[in-house]
Amino acid sequence: MIRSVVQGCGAYLPERVVSNAELARTMDTSDEWIQQRTGIRQRHIAAEGEFTSHLAIKASQRALDQAGLKGSDLDLIVLCTATPDLTFPATATRVQAALGMTKGAAFDVQAVCAGFIYGLSVADSMIKSGLASTALVIGAETFSRILDWSDRGTSVLFGDGAGAVVLKAEQGEGTAHDRGILAHALHSDGRQHDILYVDGGPSSTRTTGLLRMEGKEVFKHAVVNMAAVVGEVLDKAGLTSKDIDWLVPHQANKRIIDGTGRKLGLPPERVVITVDRHANTSAASIPLALEVAVNDGRVKRGDLLLMEGIGGGLAWGASLVRW
Ligand code: UT7
Numbered sequence: 001m002i003r004s005v006v007q008g009c010g011a012y013l014p015e016r017v018v019s020n021a022e023l024a025r026t027m028d029t030s031d032e033w034i035q036q037r038t039g040i041r042q043r044h045i046a047a048e049g050e051f052t053s054h055l056a057i058k059a060s061q062r063a064l065d066q067a068g069l070k071g072s073d074l075d076l077i078v079l080c081t082a083t084p085d086l087t088f089p090a091t092a093t094r095v096q097a098a099l100g101m102t103k104g105a106a107f108d109v110q111a112v113c114a115g116f117i118y119g120l121s122v123a124d125s126m127i128k129s130g131l132a133s134t135a136l137v138i139g140a141e142t143f144s145r146i147l148d149w150s151d152r153g154t155s156v157l158f159g160d161g162a163g164a165v166v167l168k169a170e171q172g173e174g175t176a177h178d179r180g181i182l183a184h185a186l187h188s189d190g191r192q193h194d195i196l197y198v199d200g201g202p203s204s205t206r207t208t209g210l211l212r213m214e215g216k217e218v219f220k221h222a223v224v225n226m227a228a229v230v231g232e233v234l235d236k237a238g239l240t241s242k243d244i245d246w247l248v249p250h251q252a253n254k255r256i257i258d259g260t261g262r263k264l265g266l267p268p269e270r271v272v273i274t275v276d277r278h279a280n281t282s283a284a285s286i287p288l289a290l291e292v293a294v295n296d297g298r299v300k301r302g303d304l305l306l307m308e309g310i311g312g313g314l315a316w317g318a319s320l321v322r323w
Contacts, residue, residue, distance in 0.1 A: 009291045053094040056079055067166040074134050074166075111283070113252060160284075187315070
């Protein structure tokens with residue numbers, strides 16, 4: 001039975017760090033409010049001329065280095081982003097060219113903050129069906145470019161960054177002890193389209209638009225849907241919350257993450273938190289958190305990781321991975 005096994009991960013954050021205190025100098029907010037409501041202390045912001053593809057290429061190169069592979073070994077790139085360089089072609093093709101990959105396919109997946117889970121499931125399915133054998137899944141975003149900096153309710157919440165994982169097809173026994181991706185659960189609910197969206201696009205306004213969010217509404221859905229989807233993905237794999245070594249969640253708000261951790265009965269030290277340093281980086285937040293926990297030695301080979309995320313659409317999902 002073919003399994004998609006993670007060979008390496010990498011991340012990249014823009015150099016410029018913007019603290020809550022710095023934001024409070026230009027808008028009516030405070031470090032105290034931001035930390036209490038979200039857990040965010042700072043975010044990284046891309047430089048002028050630094051695009052989503054640039055962040056993605058740097059994160060991908062690091063993931064390939066960790067995997068001991070070259071760009072030319074890849075036959076699939078799935079780039080998860082809601083902030084592409086251009087409307088088309090896919091930003092993934094820029095990454096493909098930069099990495100020296102000339103075979104296979106490179107395309108973008110757009111499921112906003114659930115993007116990495118969606119992208120992982122697409123790449124995993126393509127590997128399992130024999131369409132690809134060595135894949136790069138990237139979450140990369142420059143949300144700073146779609147923020148309304150006059151709206152304190154949204155602009156303090158997001159940051160820029162990229163993270164990537166390399167997957168390789170390997171034979172497994174088909175049990176939950178195999179290394180690799182074990183299960184996914186994906187959902188969307190288009191009835192909630194208008195509680196989190198960008199008010200522009202090529203077809204509707206010919207502009208890029210800015211992010212609009214009814215934060216409280218999204219919060220309520222996030223708590224309920226995250227609690228349900230983590231149970232669903234565990235059931236699919238025939239596992240329980242007691243089997244989880246690490247929760248690696250989408251990093252939108254520490255209060256939402258704490259709620260999911262409590263629902264799973266996980267002690268806080270088993271939950272990877274990076275929202276304090278990175279803020280909400282949408283599709284990049286899960287691989288960014290993953291890279292931190294792998295490279296500081298917390299995540300070890302054979303550990304069971306539960307990843308989950310929710311964002312605009314609404315779209316949400318969860319993946320179980322044996323590291
Ligand atoms: O990744 C995609 C998924 N997104 C999410 O998961 C985000 C989900 N939502 C949230 O995380 C929270 O709803 C927020 C962090 C966005 C907001 O927290 P909240 O506890 O729901 O606050 P609120 O929006 O109800 O605002 C409370 C108060 C309001 O003032 P009044 O009306 O009570 O006087 C806001 O005007 O806080 C005010 N406020 C701020 N104050 C200082 C809103 N933004 C700020 C701010 N600084 N930046």
